[in-house]
Amino acid sequence: MSEITIQLEGVNKFYGENHIVKDLHLDVFKGEFLTLLGPSGCGKTTTLRMIAGFEQPSSGKILLAGEDVAALPPNKRDVNTVFQNYALFPHMTVRENIGYGLRMKKTPRDEIARRVQDALRMVQMEAYADRKPRQMSGGQQQRVAVARAIVNNPTVLLLDEPLGALDLKLRKQMQFELKHLQQKLGITFLYVTHDQEEALTMSDRVAVIHNGRLEQIDTPAAIYNRPKTRFVADFIGETNLFKGKVVGTSAHEVSVAIEGAIFRFAHAEGQHSGAEVYVSVRPEAMSMTRERPEGEAGLVGRVTEHVFVGSVYKTIVTLPTGLEVVVVQPAASDGLIQQGEEVYLTWDSARSVVLAS
Amino acid sequence: MRQTWNGITLCLALFSAGVLAFIYLPLLVVVVYSFNADSVNSFPMTGVSLKWYRAMMQNQQLIASLKNSVMVALISTGLAMLLGVPGALALDRYDFAGKKIFERIVLLPLILPGILTGVAMLGFFQEMGIKPSMPAVVIGHTTFLIAIVLTQVYARLKRLDRAIEEASADLGASRWQTFWHITLPNISTALIGSALLSFTLSLDEIPVTFFLNGVFNTLPIQIWGMTRNGLTPEVNAISTVVFLASLILIVISTRLREEEKA
Numbered sequence: 001m002s003e004i005t006i007q008l009e010g011v012n013k014f015y016g017e018n019h020i021v022k023d024l025h026l027d028v029f030k031g032e033f034l035t036l037l038g039p040s041g042c043g044k045t046t047t048l049r050m051i052a053g054f055e056q057p058s059s060g061k062i063l064l065a066g067e068d069v070a071a072l073p074p075n076k077r078d079v080n081t082v083f084q085n086y087a088l089f090p091h092m093t094v095r096e097n098i099g100y101g102l103r104m105k106k107t108p109r110d111e112i113a114r115r116v117q118d119a120l121r122m123v124q125m126e127a128y129a130d131r132k133p134r135q136m137s138g139g140q141q142q143r144v145a146v147a148r149a150i151v152n153n154p155t156v157l158l159l160d161e162p163l164g165a166l167d168l169k170l171r172k173q174m175q176f177e178l179k180h181l182q183q184k185l186g187i188t189f190l191y192v193t194h195d196q197e198e199a200l201t202m203s204d205r206v207a208v209i210h211n212g213r214l215e216q217i218d219t220p221a222a223i224y225n226r227p228k229t230r231f232v233a234d235f236i237g238e239t240n241l242f243k244g245k246v247v248g249t250s251a252h253e254v255s256v257a258i259e260g261a262i263f264r265f266a267h268a269e270g271q272h273s274g275a276e277v278y279v280s281v282r283p284e285a286m287s288m289t290r291e292r293p294e295g296e297a298g299l300v301g302r303v304t305e306h307v308f309v310g311s312v313y314k315t316i317v318t319l320p321t322g323l324e325v326v327v328v329q330p331a332a333s334d335g336l337i338q339q340g341e342e343v344y345l346t347w348d349s350a351r352s353v354v355l356a357s
Numbered sequence: 358m359r360q361t362w363n364g365i366t367l368c369l370a371l372f373s374a375g376v377l378a379f380i381y382l383p384l385l386v387v388v389v390y391s392f393n394a395d396s397v398n399s400f401p402m403t404g405v406s407l408k409w410y411r412a413m414m415q416n417q418q419l420i421a422s423l424k425n426s427v428m429v430a431l432i433s434t435g436l437a438m439l440l441g442v443p444g445a446l447a448l449d450r451y452d453f454a455g456k457k458i459f460e461r462i463v464l465l466p467l468i469l470p471g472i473l474t475g476v477a478m479l480g481f482f483q484e485m486g487i488k489p490s491m492p493a494v495v496i497g498h499t500t501f502l503i504a505i506v507l508t509q510v511y512a513r514l515k516r517l518d519r520a521i522e523e524a525s526a527d528l529g530a531s532r533w534q535t536f537w538h539i540t541l542p543n544i545s546t547a548l549i550g551s552a553l554l555s556f557t558l559s560l561d562e563i564p565v566t567f568f569l570n571g572v573f574n575t576l577p578i579q580i581w582g583m584t585r586n587g588l589t590p591e592v593n594a595i596s597t598v599v600f601l602a603s604l605i606l607i608v609i610s611t612r613l614r615e616e617e618k619a
Contacts (some may be wrong), residue, residue, distance in 0.1 A: 037565065052523075052527060053526075053527075054526075074523070074526040074527050075526045075527070075528075075529045075531055079527075080527055080528065081524070081527045083520050083523070083524055084520075085518075085520060087518065087520035087521050087523065087524040088521070088524075089521055089524070089525070089539060090521070090543065091542045091543060100525070100528050100530075100538075101528035101529050103536060104525075104528055104529040104530045105529050148524075148528070152528065153530070187400055266610075350551055
């Protein structure tokens with residue numbers, strides 16, 4: 001995992017006045033599944049299109065396997081793309097679609113037939129080989145689009161929201177299929193999505209992009225548990241963001257005043273006294289009790305909603321300031337808390353993160 | 358909801374039937390009289406005969422003018438395709454100064470009365486030293502046929518999913534390969550459709566041809582000449598043939614357009 005396949009060096013992209021991609025530095029390792037995650041319009045698709053060669057960066061360099069590809073048109077780049085709406089050729093059968101890339105590269109006829117058959121088997125579409133794209137469902141077209149790309153055995157496979165048009169159940173299934181395919185083939189996947197759950201499920205690493213800027217790149221667990229910015233904490237999963245002020249720092253800890261109480265947190269490098277900060281606490285790291293917890297500072301609030309959502313209870317506690325705090329507890333803890341009750345909120349400070357505001 | 362045959366729908370049906378009769382009855386008369394055994398167009402017919410079709414086949418001038426018309430239609434359709442298709446591609450793919458204006462005036466040769474185009478071209482060709490002749494007719498036809506080809510192909514290109522061309526490039530195809538293997542097959546119905554329509558329009562064009570033909574007679578001009586001494590059943594016969602040929606071409610081109618929409 002140390003060899004770098006794609007390298008972006010200070011890439012910028014302007015459309016007229018709009019600065020779409022801002023000074024992007026990104027290393028994609030060989031064989032990894034890296035996801036560019038961000039809300040729509042954040043520049044992730046533009047980034048993918050620059051790597052594929054459909055767009056030219058306004059400045060900066062793109063290296064594919066160490067080679068600057070600025071001068072190479074899309075057909076000369078050793079990458080293949082799975083497009084958002086599949087972009088299958090409507091006048092060709094599934095077999096012809098998949099064989100198109102090999103045909104363009106003047107691959108011998110019998111080798112095309114064999115490799116197309118392999119690709120069909122890999123995506124379990126052998127039975128549909130002679131159909132036209134419009135005779136198939138979205139999920140089937142999606143598989144063909146993947147087969148059409150991987151049959152060329154590219155260095156990198158670029159996937160632009162490939163599951164966006166599928167319904168939820170099929171999407172979940174395809175997430176695992178794509179992940180298994182990637183592990184089996186060992187091809188580097190660069191995946192674009194705005195669905196954070198999809199990103200966390202499939203990726204080796206996730207790059208969160210916001211307003212054209214790379215916010216954080218890390219493993220899914222680290223992105224979730226140790227968000228580096230307020231945007232990442234808010235965008236990935238559900239979280240409670242408390243506004244606070246740093247009132248003291250020591251070697252390993254930082255004390256933050258939140259809603260009039262003082263809390264201590266670890267992991268807050270670079271925070272100085274007096275700084276305005278946000279503290280992000282995941283709902284599952286929150287807990288609530290009827291009695292004031294001993295020796296611990298707690299926030300007092302009133303339960304305004306308490307709903308059963310399958311495996312867990314989700315409780316909304318409203319603080320006197322009007323801030324709504326979400327608490328998620330295992331379903332087994334039912335019966336402890338009633339709606340309208342006053343409760344004390346505490347949290348696991350080891351699972352909380354202090355973020356610059 | 359059950360449809361009731363009330364007074365309004367009945368009136369509508371009668372009105373529609375009237376309009377259709379107004380349009381198609383004259384055509385029907387021509388077709389029926391072309392099989393008339395008598396040489397006078399009068400009803401009831403004295404008998405059914407193919408003799409006017411035989412006479413038509415033996416009329417050297419008529420056959421020559423038919424050949425001329427087909428030749429003009431083929432050449433000007435070919436030229437309109439050669440100029441119109443790249444024009445449509447340029448309109449679709451590139452931004453250039455005056456593109457918006459060009460998009461608006463490209464249909465002008467079609468909308469302008471043919472007599473205006475004819476007069477204008479006659480004057481222009483005289484200045485250029487081109488005599489009224491077959492090439493002049495071909496150029497005249499081509500000018501308004503380009504508008505047809507260009508607009509039809511352009512409309513199809515605008516609806517073409519550009520992602521499939523990107524996918525083609527992504528899979529290693531050069532621009533030319535992409536055009537040949539992907540773009541062309543997906544606009545083929547528009548190409549064939551506009552070619553058929555152009556061919557039909559050229560075949561029965563009169564006003565522009567009239568100003569530019571000189572001694573070169575096309576079929577419509579020839580028929581028009583023959584009717585100056587009264588309508589002969591021979592004219593009915595050739596009209597029926599032209600009508601059927603046009604009908605077939607137009608049905609094919611409409612079919613193609615529907616097929617493409619499906």
